Amino acid sequence: MNIWEGVGARDEAKRFCELWGIPGTVLVDDENLLVDALGIRGVPTNVFVDANGTITSIGAVTPEDLEAATHRLLGAGADIDPPERRAWHWEKEPEHIERHIAKPGQGGAG
Amino acid sequence: MPPEPLDLSAVEIAEDGPACRVEGLDADRYRVRGEVRVGLDPEGVVVDASAELAYVACSRSNAVAVVDLERLETLEMIPVGTEPIDIAIDTVTNRLFTADARSDQVSVIDAESRQVIGTVAVGVYPSGLEIDEAGRRLYCGDTMGCTVSIVDLDRLECLATVPAELGAGAIALDRERRRGFCANFVTSTVTAFDLDQNEVLATTPTGEGPCSVAVDRHSGDVFVVNCLAGSVVRIDPRRGEPTDELGGLNAPVGMTMGPRSDRLYVTNRGDGTLSVLGLDGLEWARIPVGTAPGGVCVHPRDETVVLVANAGSGSLTVIDLNLAGPPAEVVAQLNHPLVGTKMPEFSLYDVASGQELHSRQWSEKRYILNFFASW
Numbered sequence: 194m195n196i197w198e199g200v201g202a203r204d205e206a207k208r209f210c211e212l213w214g215i216p217g218t219v220l221v222d223d224e225n226l227l228v229d230a231l232g233i234r235g236v237p238t239n240v241f242v243d244a245n246g247t248i249t250s251i252g253a254v255t256p257e258d259l260e261a262a263t264h265r266l267l268g269a270g271a272d273i274d275p276p277e278r279r280a281w282h283w284e285k286e287p288e289h290i291e292r293h294i295a296k297p298g299q300g301g302a303g
Numbered sequence: 304m305p306p307e308p309l310d311l312s313a314v315e316i317a318e319d320g321p322a323c324r325v326e327g328l329d330a331d332r333y334r335v336r337g338e339v340r341v342g343l344d345p346e347g348v349v350v351d352a353s354a355e356l357a358y359v360a361c362s363r364s365n366a367v368a369v370v371d372l373e374r375l376e377t378l379e380m381i382p383v384g385t386e387p388i389d390i391a392i393d394t395v396t397n398r399l400f401t402a403d404a405r406s407d408q409v410s411v412i413d414a415e416s417r418q419v420i421g422t423v424a425v426g427v428y429p430s431g432l433e434i435d436e437a438g439r440r441l442y443c444g445d446t447m448g449c450t451v452s453i454v455d456l457d458r459l460e461c462l463a464t465v466p467a468e469l470g471a472g473a474i475a476l477d478r479e480r481r482r483g484f485c486a487n488f489v490t491s492t493v494t495a496f497d498l499d500q501n502e503v504l505a506t507t508p509t510g511e512g513p514c515s516v517a518v519d520r521h522s523g524d525v526f527v528v529n530c531l532a533g534s535v536v537r538i539d540p541r542r543g544e545p546t547d548e549l550g551g552l553n554a555p556v557g558m559t560m561g562p563r564s565d566r567l568y569v570t571n572r573g574d575g576t577l578s579v580l581g582l583d584g585l586e587w588a589r590i591p592v593g594t595a596p597g598g599v600c601v602h603p604r605d606e607t608v609v610l611v612a613n614a615g616s617g618s619l620t621v622i623d624l625n626l627a628g629p630p631a632e633v634v635a636q637l638n639h640p641l642v643g644t645k646m647p648e649f650s651l652y653d654v655a656s657g658q659e660l661h662s663r664q665w666s667e668k669r670y671i672l673n674f675f676a677s678w
Contacts, residue, residue, distance in 0.1 A: 194651075194672050194673060194674045194675070195654070195675060195676065195677070196615075196674050196675070196676055197344075197594070197595060197614070197615040197676045198363070198676060198677060198678075199343030199344050199363040199364075199617065200343060200363045203652065203654055205677045206654050206677060207654045208677065209675075209677035210654065210655075216655075217655060218653050218655055218656070218660065219653060219654040219655055220649075220651040220652065220653055220654075220660065221651060221652045221653075221654060222649075222651055222674075223652075226649065226651075227647065227649050227651070227672075228674070230647045230649075231641060231647070232639075232640075232641065233594070233674050234573075234574050234575030234576075234591075234594050234595075235553065235554060235571065235572050235573040235574045235575045235594060235595045235596075235615065236554070236572060236573065236595050236615065236674055236675050236676045237554060237573060237673060237674060237675050238573060238574075238673075238674045239671055239672070239673050239674070240646070240671065240672040240674070241669075241670075241671050242646045242665070242669065242670050242671070242672070243669050244667050244668060244669050246645050246646050246666065247643065247644070247645060247646070248641050248642055248643065248644055248645070248646050249642065249643075250639075250642060251639040251641060251642060252553070252573075252574075252639065254533060254553055254554050254573045255531070255532065255533040256531075263671070266669050266671070267669060
């Protein structure tokens with residue numbers, strides 16, 4: 194859920210996701226509708242929702258908290274990403290970042 | 304249908320887990336003097352005490368906001384290069400410098416005329432600045448260039464570079480011991496360098512995501528904010544390793560040392576607060592500011608005034624402090640008021656598919672919404 198971009202939200206969100214290798218659904222709340230409804234105060238913030246549509250946690254920023262809240266949502270035995278699969282994409286490929294840094298007149302990845 | 308906004312203004316919010324605690328909140332010991340609208344995504348902030356003005360680098364406005372601290376209003380926007388992230392002031396010449404990340408340059412502004420009088424080419428994606436007025440040098444962390452650019456403050460030219468690492472950004476100087484420190488966000492290290500020889504002295508591992516650094520001028524110890532780890536680590540440069548860690552922060556981003564070297568001011572981008580961390584290892588206060596705060600500075604002539612740039616709300620918060628130590632009592636943790644309630648419905652544009660998606664798509668599923676910004 195991309196928020197608070199200020200300028201070119203859809204392009205900036207796309208560029209960011211390409212830079213960090215983030216796949217899947219990326220929603221853009223450029224009118225702060227959900228931000229205001231949930232009282233979001235900062236980024237990143239994670240909101241956990243169960244199968245009944247009930248919010249089970251809000252927050253959980255550090256890897257440890259994120260893992261704990263995910264286990265609360267999915268069950269203690271749930272198979273979530275092991276640490277090696279969470280390794281930062283850009284630690285391995287610094288040149289990948291450089292390719293995606295937008296320069297004036299060059300256009301960005303988005 | 305848009306969800307109904309809730310009034311959370313009177314609610315102290317603490318989310319799950321130790322990273323989101325609100326402790327020591329004591330409104331008698333601080334007062335938010337005001338919150339001034341500036342530009343888009345403000346990051347760095349400095350104060351010109353002689354004019355009672357604050358200057359805020361507004362990265363998505365490509366401009367510097369000039370804020371009158373007495374009237375609490377923005378007087379003017381000074382256009383600079385693309386994406387100015389950090390800002391510094393040279394009180395000798397009354398010039399301002401901005402790190403224009405997407406222009407690979409530093410803009411030089413004459414504070415009196417409020418005009419850009421020059422630019423200096425530096426490394427790729429500059430994002431952190433620090434000035435040594437006596438030594439007449441500006442140090443600039445080049446995030447993608449993996450260097451620290453050293454600029455002559457009078458000749459306005461880049462004299463040398465010091466190798467740092469990927470993600471080089473925030474810089475702090477120990478002027479007495481003639482050492483500089485650069486936080487390398489991507490490699491989770493701090494590069495120490497010699498201010499006279501322009502040579503690397505050491506590279507020290509920190510925690511994950513170091514994005515701000517400060518020096519205790521008395522002990523020479525270095526403090527590093529680790530955004531991803533939610534902590535501040537203390538490093539003894541003589542030992543070249545962290546000696547202490549204070550956790551429980553929420554995506555901390557900005558940091559500055561109090562003038563007495565008895566406390567650190569740390570902005571929590573994750574929950575819209577400013578933490579006052581005593582060097583005694585205790586959190587003295589956590590003060591609500593604007594959304595997604597970043598840059599923070601102390602008024603040079605009045606240590607009781609602290610300014611915070613809020614990237615999310617595009618504002619500058621001015622706070623009056625009356626803190627001499629930790630609170631007498633710790634405020635109890637509170638759960639977020641919306642935990643246990645129904646998730647509001649939403650219908651929003653999806654970047655990946657180019658379609659508008661409605662929340663009913665996820666009905667009867669368990670899911671996590673991660674709120675993020677690209678800056």
